Amino acid sequence: MAQEAEIRKALAARLPPSVVVDAVTPSPIEGLYEVRSGTSVFYADRHGDYIVRGEILDTRTQMNLTEARIAKLSNLAFASLPIQDAVVSMRGRGTRKLAVFADPECPYCKQLEATLRGRDDVTVYTFLMPILGPGSMEKAKAIWCAEDRGAAWDAWMREGKLPAARPDCDTSALDRNLALRNKHSIRGTPTLVFENGTRTSGALGALQLERELAEFGSMHKP
Incomplete structure (x- = not known):
């Protein structure tokens, strides 16, 4: 939880105010964290010094994990x-x-x-x-x-x-x-x-x- 809080704090200070960080969670890749803003997803390192915009593909299953995650976030009850x-x-x-x-x-x-x-x-x-x-x-x-x-x-x-x-x-x-x-x-x-x-x-x-x-x-x- 402390790591997620550190990333959230760093991104809040450095990203434009229009980017609201709703959640920070570990991604399937060690040391890389998923950052959720609304139904958008991007990734950050463990300190929030770098962000990555793109998709994570599981080569074992050929599943686009980012696409699947966004689809789940987009669901509306x-x-x-x-x-x-x-x-x-x-x-x-x-x-x-x-x-x-x-x-x-x-x-x-x-x-x-x-x-x-x-x-x-x-x-x-x-x-x-x-x-x-x-x-x-x-x-x-x-x-x-x-x-x-x-x-x-x-x-x-x-x-x-x-x-x-x-x-x-x-x-x-x-x-x-x-x-x-x-x-x-x-x-x-x-x-x-x-x-x-x-x-x-x-x-x-x-x-x-x-x-x-x-x-x-x-x-x-x-």
């Missing part, structure tokens, strides 16, 4: 998500569950939505995350304030149609979504979170999405 702050869309029975962090102005989100429309037996929780400029926030507010949020989101994604703005509507959920984004270092859209906590990014194609829903998302037997 599905049950902890505040689904009351999401736009909910059910396809079929909706027994499988998927959370998507999306920006109304994001073209890749539109691609993903087109793919999701072809899925069945899934409930999608879309957390509006307006990060691409003022226009994103205006559109997110209009969608969130619609009488039927799911229909409004679908109409915007399909046809570019927005409901009329409602200035008296409570849009604090969008602020909470942005805070959630910062807490879990969600940097881009779309970001998908499956039921087992696995997180991935990008407009997945139909085959990959179905494969990952089957592997990571189905917590129920048909």
Whole structure:
């Protein structure tokens, strides 16, 4: 513990304030320590005099240990998500569950939505995350304030149609979504979170999405 504390103290004094050291733990390599900052990982020597940015590969198993570690750190407990702050869309029975962090102005989100429309037996929780400029926030507010949020989101994604703005509507959920984004270092859209906590990014194609829903998302037997 003393060694970890020494490294943490040295890095706090020498690295930019924007780099917050959350944890220091021994790495699989003797004398090298893993430093975690959010979902990022780098390495330091035992005194914090040197840092190494890169990956550790186990030549015996061909496993990328750094990649595996980051994947584990990126996991987000599905049950902890505040689904009351999401736009909910059910396809079929909706027994499988998927959370998507999306920006109304994001073209890749539109691609993903087109793919999701072809899925069945899934409930999608879309957390509006307006990060691409003022226009994103205006559109997110209009969608969130619609009488039927799911229909409004679908109409915007399909046809570019927005409901009329409602200035008296409570849009604090969008602020909470942005805070959630910062807490879990969600940097881009779309970001998908499956039921087992696995997180991935990008407009997945139909085959990959179905494969990952089957592997990571189905917590129920048909």
